[in-house]
Amino acid sequence: MDMIKNSVVILLLLGGLFFFLVGTIGLYRLPDVFTRLHATTKSDTLGAGLIILSVMIYMGFDIIVLKLFLVLMFIWITNPTAAHIISKAVYHNDVINKEESNDV
Amino acid sequence: MKKNIWMGILLFGFWMLLTFTLDVFSFFIGLIVVCFVLWFNRDLLLNESETDLYSYKGFVQLVKFFIVLLKEIVVANIQVAKIVLDPKMPIQPSFFKYPIKLRKPLNQVIYANGITLTPGTLTIDVQDDYFIIHALTDSAKNGLFNSDLENAANQLEDYHE
Amino acid sequence: MNNIMLVSSIFLGLLSFVSLYRAIVGPTLADRVVAINMISTKVSIIIVLVSVFLEEKNYVDVALIYAMVSFITTVSVAKYLERGKLF
Known part of the structure; x- marks a missing residue:
């Protein structure tokens, strides 16, 4: 039983680390701000979710699980919101000024 | 007014979760802080048309x-x-x-x-x-x-x- | 198990150094904000992992507050980026 729990924890942890790695590589490789935001928001959100889920399973029944759930919910709500704010700022500053003739 | 009470209960639950002690001192500190936060953020709280999701x-x-x-x-x-x-x-x-x-x-x-x-x-x-x-x-x-x-x-x- | 947590937090630290490359080099201000936002998500996860392997449960509160502060930072910088002033 203990071994099954530990292997699930390790599997989730490795999955989270993999998605963080993907996000970082995306931040490094992709060409402009909007595409970088694609990589960072999605991968960071799922990576954080998987790692916190693995920690929650590792701790078992404890009050700390509720606090971890709060951290997770906070990251999941704020990460897309932050991406939205940054992209809106960039869009209104750059794209509207440069591409006035574009159809958007 | 009703929505403020629900929000206050939510905030107080959050406070109890963070402190996680059950003595009188932290209880009253929490009560005072919740009242202050509700008064300070009265413009930001959800209004009547936005509370549908609570049903x-x-x-x-x-x-x-x-x-x-x-x-x-x-x-x-x-x-x-x-x-x-x-x-x-x-x-x-x-x-x-x-x-x-x-x-x-x-x-x-x-x-x-x-x-x-x-x-x-x-x-x-x-x-x-x-x-x-x-x-x-x-x-x-x-x-x-x-x-x-x-x-x-x-x-x-x-x-x- | 604790060793695995330690190794994964070190790995996350290395990844945040890679993100720091984008924060330093990044051609525009927005790139830097994106990179800093990503680093702060990683740091709050690192704090959670540290609290597990040091068995200091209070550190989870630190992670929560860190996530809140980093969100405020991102919002204020993005607002400055959009309007050129904060208020």
């Missing part, structure tokens, strides 16, 4: 939406991982307008955040009846129309009719 049926729809969203998030991450790790980087970035049926601001916010988390799309701006969306690939752009997530989001506002 039972709205909550069920919200949970359904989140289940669809969780599935989409996993799909999204696998797609992004494929694109990022591909040495040729097959992306066709584009902007487009996406018409929405949702009218209530809170539902629009929930759906906009949902779109940001789903495969290859990123919400940039919210206008009256459309979102401006940045798509990473063409297939992501076409996949947004008539998706499961769209149906689940429209359910958010249909339930009271």
Whole structure:
């Protein structure tokens, strides 16, 4: 039983680390701000979710699980919101000024 | 006034969770802080038209939406991982307008955040009846129309009719 | 198990150094904001992992507050970026 729990924890942890790695590589490789935001928001959100889920399973029944759930919910709500704010700022500053003739 | 009491109970529960001691001192400190926060943020609290999601049926729809969203998030991450790790980087970035049926601001916010988390799309701006969306690939752009997530989001506002 | 947590937090630390490259080099201000946002998500996860392997449960509160402060930072910088002033 203990071994099954530990292997699930390790599997989730490795999955989270993999998605963080993907996000970082995306931040490094992709060409402009909007595409970088694609990589960072999605991968960071799922990576954080998987790692916190693995920690929650590792701790078992404890009050700390509720606090971890709060951290997770906070990251999941704020990460897309932050991406939205940054992209809106960039869009209104750059794209509207440069591409006035574009159809958007 | 009623909504403020519910918000106060929520904030007080949060305080009890963070301190996690049950003595008189922390209890009264929490009570004073909650009252102060409620008074200080009285303009920011949700108003009557935004409290629909607190009802039972709205909550069920919200949970359904989140289940669809969780599935989409996993799909999204696998797609992004494929694109990022591909040495040729097959992306066709584009902007487009996406018409929405949702009218209530809170539902629009929930759906906009949902779109940001789903495969290859990123919400940039919210206008009256459309979102401006940045798509990473063409297939992501076409996949947004008539998706499961769209149906689940429209359910958010249909339930009271 | 604790060793695995330690190794994964070190790995996350290395990844945040890679993100720091984008924060320093990044051609525009927005790139830097994106990179800093990503680093702060990683740091709050590192704090959670540290609290597990040091068995200091209070550190989870630190992670929560760190996430809140980083969100405020991102919002204020993005607002400055959009309007050229904060208020």
